[in-house]
Amino acid sequence: MPDGAQIQASFANAITEIGRDAWDACAGSSNPFLSYDFLEALEESGCATLGTGWQPYHARISFEGMDAPLAVMPLYMKSHSYGEYVFDHAWAQAYERAGGHYYPKLQSSIPFVPATGPRLLSRADEMGQLALLEAGRGLTDQLGLSSIHLTFLPEKEATLAGANGYLIRNDQQFHWRNRDFRDFEDFLEALSSRKRKQIRKERKTVAEAGIQIDCLTGSDITEAHWDHFFTCYVDTGMRKWGQPYLNREFFSQIGERMADRILLVHCSFEGRPVASALNFIGHDTLYGRHWGCVEDHACLHFEACYYRAIDFAITHGLKFVEAGAQGPHKLARGYEPVKTYSAHYLRDPGFHDAVDRYLRGERQAVEGDIAYFTDHSPFRKK
Known part of the structure; x- marks a missing residue:
């Protein structure tokens, strides 16, 4: 770390502005959907662009005066809620009925991919991850947007986000374990x-x-x-x-x-x-x-x-097979229930509190569903 250097956040309207080497140095190689190649293909082919409601707005954290980022986050300005698989249409409708404007919003996810993976991609571990969470929240406030959503996070990142002002939402999928x-x-x-x-x-x-x-x-x-x-x-x-x-x-x-x-x-x-x-x-x-x-x-x-x-x-x-969203029929074929996580920052305090109350009940329902499906596991009882 350069002596006295300040951490700064910036945002890129195309992943090419960050570059392959810089992005993959933060993302690593374990998850194919986080790779520069996958995300650039979405943009270059026209699937994730302003015209489809997925305007790239990727976040990068770096030390002042240094080009190479120490952390990046896939981020998009969304004009709708399609292609996300964590459904917030009811939130949008409620906020609009109350006189607010839900869209545009910020979305940290892999477009059209309901698979768990890191969103806070940092070479500096928690320092970079915290800076990304703050940058996302700060951009939401600065632009006067309704919200920012980080979906299909790993549990560790969700816990970090929850400790820093984000609401945590749970759902479930069915995964196979070797x-x-x-x-x-x-x-x-x-x-x-x-x-x-x-x-x-x-x-x-x-x-x-x-x-x-x-x-x-x-x-x-x-x-x-x-x-x-x-x-x-x-x-x-x-x-x-x-x-x-x-x-x-x-x-x-x-x-x-x-x-x-x-x-x-x-x-x-x-x-x-x-x-x-x-x-x-x-x-x-x-x-x-x-x-x-x-x-x-x-x-x-x-x-x-x-x-x-x-x-x-x-x-x-x-070790695992993730078969995407939905599908209790997967249980009979050896797939078991797994909890998924997302994190949400809602700028309006009243809206934040209302959604918080809703999520408490939803989390209990998800726990009940997982317990039920676990009890009906296809594997032999020991």
Whole structure:
């Protein structure tokens, strides 16, 4: 640390203003979604821009007179609440009814990715993290915005934010945990008899249907594979929520820059592609992100999205599989409830207090849900 140097915060309207080396030095390499390559692809492809309501406003903390940041935070000016997966639409409606303007707001997250990962990316540990929290709150006040939200934080960062004026919100997801399984059959043996039989039946249904499944990574993934995946992604997205967030260019860019961190499950029937599932490979976690199909085949969703992911994680020594948001049906397939965290600073004191009261009750409800699902674990009782 330079003697007498002051810490200063600044904000970048594009990740290119910070640069690959500077960003990745703070972000590390364990989480693919935090990498410069992933975030730049979102911006360069036009998926996360002012035009889509995701104006980059990335925070950086540095010592005065020094170019290299000691901490950065992915940050966006949002004009809506779509693509976040921590739902605050009711908050926005309540604030607007009371005469306030909820949008624009600040959002620290990975656009369109409901996966837990650090948001306070610091080479200076807690000092840099505290500076980022203060910078986010200060920018909210300076610009007269309603709020700043940090979503899908790890528990340690959420605790730090909660101790520094942010409200903490909990939700749950279903994650698979590797208990040092030797192979997929060893995993099945850890399940209750009924769940084990169900999974075997589902896998047998797919195998007997004659569907070919290829698990591709690196240079094995071609533009033809991305063409098929995108067709599946758009078809499923249009049926589920109306408008997919990501465009075709984005997938070409990550395929070019991050192929070794991607697992693409490609499914064919009678020589024609019928389904595809996209995963990202982290240091100890496989992140399931998107699934789509153009033909319905019994149990193929479970095989491509869940069982192939589990098999890959066991084979490659990964500790976890995160399969995205929602889905109590994942419980029967070996995934268990996990608490998620977000942190929220609301500038208006009255609004802050109202949301605080709401979150207390919501946290209790989440605890109850997790206890219920844990009690109904698919694993054999000891």
